[in-house]
Amino acid sequence: MDEDFRSLIDMAEAAHDERMIKNAVKNFAQACGFERFAYLQTEGLEVRTFNSYPKPWQDVYLNSHYARIDPVVTEAKRRMDVFAWTADDWPDRGTSELRRFRDQAVEHGIYSGVTIPVEGSFGSKMMLTLASSERKADISKLQDGRKALQVVMTIHYRLKIIGATMLVAPKRMLSPREAMCLMWAIKGRSAGDTAKLTGIKERTVQHYLDSARRKFDAKTVAQLVAIVKDRGLI
Template sequence: MDGDLRSLIDMAEAAHDERMIKGALKTFANACGFERFAYLQTEGLEIRTFNSYPEEWQGVYLESQYSRIDPVVTEAKRRMEMFSWTADDWPARGTSELRRFRDQAIDHGIRSGVTIPVEGSFGSTMMLTFASSAQTADVSKLQDAQKAIRAVLAIHYRLKIIAAATIVAPKRLLSPREAMCLMWAAKGKSAPETAMLTGINPRTVQHYLDKAREKLEAATVAQLVAIAKDHGLV
């Protein structure tokens, strides 16, 4: 799991659009046995979210302003450390509105999970949640709290950079794995060296680089890196 967290951090820093970050988070969540992820930033009553929850649930959550009573958000702000949770604990702690929130969350496949909160600037809080429809989530694979915090920060700052960056033409978009291998190539690493650093098979690393060359119309890896730098991808 240490390698998976490292890979998530690398892919987040290599991402040049939100789609790539979503892909990296989805890959990590699935590797840990979770079905959904949610990045949430709160500042006062204002919230910004980036998640893979069902669109219907996203609409209900925002329209009902559930961030006010969401036990995960409340606990994250109070504890400011990684913790696991289960919706089965919520009804006994609140009002009928909270019980309705709990029932709706379960109906949309959000019943348990783990959340990593990080204190941001100007009174804001960032948190990354991995959720499961199971009654109790298996959090045994997510134990490195320091690396988990680094992952949240990497995603937070990459999202800010992406928001200010020029959008690349769709045909030139790279997958999270292609971008990660490109980042290592830009640092002078060969395919075998990248394989050792990422845990990916060397031939698979070469495949990702070849696909990236095809998308950016580069004849060599050196040209690939140069084009990527020109377009602000690395």
Template sequence: MNEQIQSLIDTVDVANDERTVKIALKNYAVSCGFERFAYLQIAASDIKTFNSYPSEWEGIYLRNRYSVIDPVVTQAKRRMAMFDWSAEGWAKHDESRELKRFRSEAMDFGIRSGITTAVRGSFQSTLMLTLASSRPRTDSSFARDAEGAVRAALCTYYRLKVLAQRPAHVLDFGLSPKELVCLRWAAKGKSMQDIADLTNVQHRTVQHYLDNVRGKLDAANLVQAVAIAKDHGLLGPE
């Protein structure tokens, strides 16, 4: 599994709010050479979307029920695999007015090409994780980890489900995604050098993140910081 997708899975796993999940997915998309991401969950007529697209486009998409004609959704349901797509060819085999309008509006919002991974969720739902670009064609070689992408989609699905059921009174200590990941590794007994190797950053960077954690949690040392984090449910499922 490549480093980008492992970092995504680790960060999503410790996310304490949807903002952190969104940051992790956006960082992953950018690290793979894309500009935006879209996570879509479809079960019958029920649609849940979580993305970094312009809010105006999200509203148009849901209001017009574009998931019914969206070629990416159609192909995802049929193939249940990873595939590339380009808006350039969406209207070549279907000249319907609706598809032409969808294609035009998507391109107006900078959605022209991408790579999508589709996986079956619970109760016959379809989960889709898409990385999108404003370029007519994209080099998806950095994102070509089908097994890892499936794991990322499932991890996103389950984490968002947990967050939706989380009590509203959980305290927010303002820990960043990278700080949370380093703290989670520390809670597992890893040394700072171990964490540096596991997260592919320098030792002093890990030290900086954990110093920030101690300050934000008002902890005297790292052991106390881990204990406080566990008491407040900040480290996600074990």
């Protein structure tokens, strides 16, 4: 897995849009013996997904709110380690919603796989699923839990950075110096502390913080910190 993992890290780091990240994760999934992948983040009832599943299945899944009953999502929320799954373990009788979910998943080539769940911030859950149309997936290349966790975090933060870059107007992007001074502010450092740590003058630190505040219409540094954290810019 080491070579495949390094390749994913390198490709994700070089990516400047979601399409490039999708290709990187898709290549990783295929190198591990899977056909497709799905990155899912849940926070309460809200679901965000980034995947290579067939478009018809994506539409059915989201429109039917299947994240509520998806056995993989349910199990991922319950445990925090890598696990394998197969549709053979899901109900295949009756007319229940779960039965329909199973039939439609199999119909679209989602039969077995492995899922890597990670605890996110503020009660959110992140998970990466690699899926196969085979009845039982080979998960031998994903036995290293530490590296599996790193894969999920790499995807999560790269998507967050690219999403922020795409969603924020250019005039509101922080300059490197503004970001550096703001990072120290987030860590509780005063302008004087930051000046000593960075080797620049205190009034220059304050200038960068004031410039950053104006870009986001923040009245105070504390408000600025809240805004950039909420938007995932830092």
